[in-house]
Amino acid sequence: MIVRILTLLCFFFHTASFAAVILQYHHVSETTPASTTISPSQFEAHLTYLKDNNFTVVPLSTIVESIKTQQVMKDKIVAITFDDAYTNILTTAKPLLDKFGYPYTIFVNPGIIDRYESRTSSPYLSWAQLKSMADDGVILANHGFEHDSLIRMKAGVSEEQWLAEQSKLLLSAESILKEKTGQSWRYFAYPYGEYSPAIQAWIRQHDFVAFSQQSGAVGIKSDITSLPRFPASQPYDKISSLRDKLNSLPMAITLSEQDAQTIYQHKQSKKITFTVQADDFYQSQLHCYISGLGKQQVDWIDDQTFSITFKKDLPSGRVRCNCTAASKSKPGRYYWYSKPWFVLKPDGEWFHL
Numbered sequence: 001m002i003v004r005i006l007t008l009l010c011f012f013f014h015t016a017s018f019a020a021v022i023l024q025y026h027h028v029s030e031t032t033p034a035s036t037t038i039s040p041s042q043f044e045a046h047l048t049y050l051k052d053n054n055f056t057v058v059p060l061s062t063i064v065e066s067i068k069t070q071q072v073m074k075d076k077i078v079a080i081t082f083d084d085a086y087t088n089i090l091t092t093a094k095p096l097l098d099k100f101g102y103p104y105t106i107f108v109n110p111g112i113i114d115r116y117e118s119r120t121s122s123p124y125l126s127w128a129q130l131k132s133m134a135d136d137g138v139i140l141a142n143h144g145f146e147h148d149s150l151i152r153m154k155a156g157v158s159e160e161q162w163l164a165e166q167s168k169l170l171l172s173a174e175s176i177l178k179e180k181t182g183q184s185w186r187y188f189a190y191p192y193g194e195y196s197p198a199i200q201a202w203i204r205q206h207d208f209v210a211f212s213q214q215s216g217a218v219g220i221k222s223d224i225t226s227l228p229r230f231p232a233s234q235p236y237d238k239i240s241s242l243r244d245k246l247n248s249l250p251m252a253i254t255l256s257e258q259d260a261q262t263i264y265q266h267k268q269s270k271k272i273t274f275t276v277q278a279d280d281f282y283q284s285q286l287h288c289y290i291s292g293l294g295k296q297q298v299d300w301i302d303d304q305t306f307s308i309t310f311k312k313d314l315p316s317g318r319v320r321c322n323c324t325a326a327s328k329s330k331p332g333r334y335y336w337y338s339k340p341w342f343v344l345k346p347d348g349e350w351f352h353l
Contacts, residue, residue: 019249020063020077020218022211024229027086028093038233040092046232047100049239050078055246057102060139061185063218064209064227070220078246080104081211081229083143083189085113085125090133106133107143107189107211110176127180134181141187142177142208145169149194151263151342152350163202170206187211189229192353193318194342196262200225214320214338219250221277228338244334249327251337252277266316266346272339273307274323281325281335288323290314296321314343317351 026036028043038046050057053076060079065071080097082089085108097104108130116122125133134140144150146169153162170188178184186208190199193213203210203225216228230236230245254275288296288308292315296308308321321339345351 018066018073018077018219019075020066020073020079021246021248022060022063022079022081022218022227022229023232023245024213025080025082025093025232026084027088027233028096029086029088032086032088034234036233038237040096042237043093044096045239046237046242047096047102049242050102050246051100053246057100059103060105060141060187064187064224067218067220067222067224067227072220076246081189082106084109084147085130085143086123087125087129090125090129094133103137103139105139105141105187106130107141107187108173108177109143109145109147109191110173110180111146114176131181134183139185139187140177140181140183141185141189142170142173143189144191145173147191149192149353150190150199151194151196159198163198167202167206170208185209190226193340194262195226197257197260212340214340215245215322216336216338217248217250219252221252222250245336247333248324248336249330249333251323251325251335253323253337253339255339262340262342264314264341264343265348266344267313268343269310269314271307271309272321273301273305274337274339275305277304278335279303280328280330282328286323286325288321290321291319314341316343316345319343 025038028040029037030039055076055078057078057080060081063077063079066073080102082104085106089106113124113127116124117126130140150166153159174184174186188203188208189211195212209224210226211229212226213231214228215230218227232242254277256273259272283300286298286306288298290296290310293311296311298306298308300306319341323337324334327333327335
């Protein structure tokens with residue numbers, strides 16, 4: 001009887017949550033830059049895979065509200081998002097999404113839409129087009145007034161002054177979205193995926209939910225100031241890659257104040273320590289990779305804490321540490337966590353956007 005109770009408790013512990021995946025796209029086209037593009041045929045292949053493998057595609061708001069209210073959803077939940085509001089979302093992606101009946105979200109830069117509004121030819125959707133899509137049920141959300149990184153402060157400006165300026169821009173963008181489309185979700189996608197703990201605190205202070213660009217599934221314990229999204233454009237658009245992402249599970253990890261930092265000087269750090277809030281995997285099967293450095297050695301300190309000592313200095317640019325581990329209770333599926341760093345060049349300057 002005791003064994004049965006423990007088994008049921010273990011089952012409850014591992015299933016009283018959910019695993020959702022948020023996919024990030026930009027262009028659906030044959031002619032736009034490859035790094036932000038998926039072809040129409042491959043995008044349709046993604047949608048077909050979702051349908052054929054019994055994934056449920058939901059509005060982004062469904063996932064957000066489940067985290068906010070700590071309400072369990074069923075498994076295999078997916079949300080589809082687009083950044084930058086390009087016209088091919090309407091002309092190419094929308095007919096395919098309508099064919100499958102899938103909801104989606106577009107993150108918009110109001111300043112850019114305004115700037116192109118009077119031009120006869122624009123790569124961006126107009127306010128009239130966006131309003132029509134909003135009326136059709138598409139979620140329109142905030143991608144910043146322009147498309148400026150929030151962590152690249154202007155020279156001679158204090159952090160307090162910088163955040164005050166960014167607050168005005170963020171709230172102005174939200175106000176314009178409300179005025180032009182009737183929607184104000186207070187969802188914000190970080191331009192270039194760049195953020196810091198100070199920016200996360202600022203997001204929380206303004207009662208926004210923020211989305212990043214590092215990999216990982218979303219669950220009840222996910223931090224709503226940096227919800228991960230899986231990039232699904234080239235070169236990550238292959239079905240084999242998509243399958244692994246869609247079947248991933250959220251790995252709840254906490255970091256110390258020091259290890260939570262994201263902006264690093266060149267050669268600043270040699271090590272990071274993680275605390276895991278789950279035990280549904282074998283420690284020996286946890287593997288971590290850092291972009292530019294490859295697979296790293298994982299050293300377990302105790303049952304919940306492990307560290308990585310970098311093989312070499314982190315390279316300049318946007319760097320990711322991806323950690324995965326096979327689930328005990330869900331064979332064939334993997335816990336997935338990604339930690340971003342934004343590493344300055346050796347001369348202390350920012351890398352190219």
